[in-house]
Amino acid sequence: AQSVTQLGSHVSVSEGALVLLRCNYSSSVPPYLFWYVQYPNQGLQLLLKYTSAATLVKGINGFEAEFKKSETSFHLTKPSAHMSDAAEYFCAVSETDSWGKFQFGAGTQVVVTP
Amino acid sequence: EAQVTQNPRYLITVTGKKLTVTCSQNMNHEYMSWYRQDPGLGLRQIYYSMNVEVTDKGDVPEGYKVSRKEKRNFPLILESPSPNQTSLYFCASSLMAGGPNEQFFGPGTRLTVL
Numbered sequence: 683a684q685s686v687t688q689l690g691s692h693v694s695v696s697e698g699a700l701v702l703l704r705c706n707y708s709s710s711v712p713p714y715l716f717w718y719v720q721y722p723n724q725g726l727q728l729l730l731k732y733t734s735a736a737t738l739v740k741g742i743n744g745f746e747a748e749f750k751k752s753e754t755s756f757h758l759t760k761p762s763a764h765m766s767d768a769a770e771y772f773c774a775v776s777e778t779d780s781w782g783k784f785q786f787g788a789g790t791q792v793v794v795t796p
Numbered sequence: 797e798a799q800v801t802q803n804p805r806y807l808i809t810v811t812g813k814k815l816t817v818t819c820s821q822n823m824n825h826e827y828m829s830w831y832r833q834d835p836g837l838g839l840r841q842i843y844y845s846m847n848v849e850v851t852d853k854g855d856v857p858e859g860y861k862v863s864r865k866e867k868r869n870f871p872l873i874l875e876s877p878s879p880n881q882t883s884l885y886f887c888a889s890s891l892m893a894g895g896p897n898e899q900f901f902g903p904g905t906r907l908t909v910l
Contacts, residue, residue, distance in 0.1 A: 725800075725903055726886070731897075782829070783841065784854075
C-alpha cells in the first residue's frame, strides 16, 4: 500500500529564512502529489499539486515543490518565510490507478519566529 | 459562495448512540470524501465517492457508513459510536476531470464520544 512520510513533525524557522518541508512517498510508480496547508481551526487549502506535467511546481503564497523520481520525494520550499506561513502542512498522494483514494502524511507544524 | 458545509460543527455524544454528520457542497463536484484527523496521524480517509450511488472504502472505514443519493450531499453515519471515534472529521469535494484534483474542505466537525 502507498505511504507518505513527512520528515519532522515540527519545524521552526526565522522570518525571512528558507522554509523546507520534506515529503517522501513509497510507490514505485509516480503518483499524483499534493501539498495542503491548514491554518488554526480551519480546513485544508491546496498549496500546489504535481500531475506529471513539470517536475518543479509553483503554488500559491510563494511556495514551490520539486518532484524527484529517483528520490521518491516531493519537498516543499519557500525562499523567505513570513509570519503568516505559520501553519500545519500536509503532503498527500493519490495513485494513478486509484484516483479517489488519498493518503496524507502526518503533517509538519511550522513555527515562524521574528 | 462556493463552499462545503458540515453539520454539526461540534458534537458530544455517548457510546452506542447513532449519529449522522451531514456534508453538503454547492460546486456540482462529482467527488466527495470523508477524513478523520488525529494528532500525529494526519488525515486518514474513511470513505469516498466518485459520483452518485458510487462509494468506496478508504483506509479506515470500520465503524462508519456513508451514502451518496444526491450529488451535493454525502452524510457520514456512525451506527454505534465508540470512544476511539473521537476525532476531528473533515468532508471534502472535488472535480475529478482527468484525474485527482484540488479538494475543497469543509470547516470540520469535532466529535467527542464518551
